[in-house]
Amino acid sequence: MNSPVTSGPTDDERDDRVLLQAHVDGDADAFGVLFARHRDRLWAVALRTMGNPEDAADGLQDGMIAAFRRAGSFRGDSAVTTWLHRVVVNACLDRLRAAKIRRFDTLPDDVEDRGTVVATAVHDDQPEAVAEDAERRRRVLAALATLPAEQRAALVLVDMEGYPVAEVAEMIGCAEGTVKSRCSRGRAKLATLLADLHHPAGDPPHGNPPPEGPVQPTGRPRGPPAP
């Protein structure tokens, strides 16, 4: 029997529900295939909810163990990915509540948030833009970490990951109105903390104009006039 792995793509084309049922029925590889399929997004949610890679790894592991054991409780009234997110988010929130919210540690200069490295790679020929993006990202994440865990989780799922409010309500296990309320209160707090960062829609982009610029040379050539 191959060792189950959560890493790398697989050729298994079974859909999520079939895989989950296969796991409940005793398939040794099914859960690994299923988890690998959604692992990256689950990691992103855990990381942004917990605020640091160490706690995110703990929370994601807790969630994976819980999902492995409770697979039989999945009723099929939502998508499997929604259920997986719910299990992981609850595991992360449980850790946060138990730890009375471990404060977000500012990333040391020599340890990059890999998301920042990837996201700013497209600007590697614009060092100022890279630095500005990194600093803005750091400020946003630091501000996010100051929010209560429930508001933070709601904003991570709705605004960062882009899940619909209805689906997030299933993930968190509350009413849609509660999700909206948490998001609204969280955004209001962040707006105060990040007032100098956000620009209303329609503002011109910041930074230096491109070298070529829109200015066209005049018809007159430079230089002394012809004799």
Add this chain to the structure above:
Amino acid sequence: MSEPSGLPPEQEAVRRLLADARHTAPPPPEVVARLDDTLATLVSQRAAEPTAGSTAEAGDARGDRSPGRVVDLGSRRRRMAGIGLLAAASVVVAGVAIGQALPRGDDASSAGSQSDSSPAEAGDAGASSAESDASTD
């Protein structure tokens, strides 16, 4: 992706900032390795358990708490509900039996009677209790 917001400008700006801060990279290799190791442990522990569709129930019966065990919470809830019903029924039966065994205030001759009659037959039992007492004297 994100739903149309209809939010105040400052909140919409915060939404954009959050969306820009979305983490897009996969987990670090050490996290992946840790998850793989954990999953392998779960799978091997489950494989080491007795097979059968009632693995979860058998595990519960033994008080098995091994981490690899997949628990069917639905069957567990149904089983607990059945146990609760049995307990409640036992209490009711015991209460009726005790009630039958206790002496009745207006019929001292029925004291000590070992009547097995149901409450519906209490009237007849009262009439026959004198005969049973007579037979036991």
